[in-house]
Amino acid sequence: MFKNNCRTSHVALWMSIVNTVLYHLPFFNFVIQHSETGALRQLLFFFTLVLLMVVANFFAFYLFLSLSRRVGKTLLSTFFILNAISVYFIYSYGVILDESMIGNILNTNTEESSSFFSLTLVFYLVLFGILPSIVLWRISIQRETWKTFFIRSGLALGVMLSLVLLNANQLLWIDKHSKQLGGLAMPWSYSVNTALFYVHQAQKNQKEILLPNATITNEEKSIVVLVIGESARKQNFSLYGYEKNTNPLLSQTKNVYHFDANSSATYTTAGVKSILEYKDSSDLYEILPNYLYRNQVDVIWKTTNWGEPPVHISRYQSKENLRSLCEGDNCGYDEILLTNLKEDILASTQNKILVVLHTSTSHGPTYNTKYPPAFEVFTPVCTSVELSNCSSEALINAYDNTIVYTDYLLHRVIEDLKSLPQFKSTLLFVSDHGESLGEKNLYMHGLPMRIAPKEQYEIPFIVWVSDDSKKLKSNSLLSQHHVFHSVLHFLSVESPIYQEEMNIFEN
């Protein structure tokens, strides 16, 4: 195949076979695990899928190479390189490259992405990305006539169509697993889903749907501090019965309550949107900070994270803003969010204040870099970005230390609020989603809700109230949307969209 003047169709076929063999182990692994048992039927179905994949990719590659050999080669080698990186992530983290995962990746900043760098990734890149690309570029391709092109691609289409028709009885199965199959088929998983992501993003970026005006019904001074957790999962909080003491401070604090809750999604953008919206919706309704700000509540937002819907308030402080104000050794950690917290509250001229602190403490894979050394309570800790290389104990130790640090952060917020007795105050801590730490060989988060394990959606919902403020209902399983209505209630904001059954406080 190195000889000069290979025909376009032959090169396309070879590249399609290479593509199927090199990058589809996870795809076929999934098919084997989820298809009907019964040796012969399974084998036949498996064989059909392999054939279908080879023919379908041949069809696409043949088209690219026929339109322009140079463009075709560039496109194919780009695919090989991206495929190699994708397969690395699929193997290392058990993820699927569906639309929401693509959204996560595109929203990841350079600082976060550098934390994924590893030698194994370089190995994948060279062996499965760069080498096949070099081979492709060394082949000199001989043009075929358009007549040959139409005959051969027509033949490929015919084969594809017959394979689909012959396997019509499997269409239900394919439909049921379309998300997973689509997320594992290279190069279509990331290319189609990236296109879909941008199309949907453009639709979403239309203006948020405004909510009906609200009124503040009294002049009592009150504050809500909403702390949005990142990848914090319920089961690792000792408040929820975890055997290791990850909440040494909160467990000793009066007026701290915890409730069972599930997130509506397993990735940041959707989880944060749910925490800020009054109901579940694929549209974008006016989010809590914007709504309250428009209705005369003072709103302060401090963040070391990303991925929230557009926030339209005057006191928005990004990590960079906070860095210029923060002093001390720990400005590289989430306590930077506490910079000037009390001062900012005292500078407010309104009676009602909402503070949102969007944390990033438990974000993987480098859990051990998310807390100051003094919080390394559980050892040894995993320091590799390849989580599956760490012992389960070391991985969980590192994660648990992030929870101990979160415990400290929440404690500090409570101390600040206690020192402002002129306000009735409350702290709400709700996570955007949970996290997998190697259970069922899954790591991190982001699986579609339909197949996500409970570790990825069982989240902590922790509440502290100041002595003279409110009592709590005996809430059963909560959702992230309870935040919106509870904050309205606590700040005595009356609104036509308020739902009493979604409020966690007693009257």
Ligand SMILES: [Zn+2]
């Ligand atoms: Zn998140």
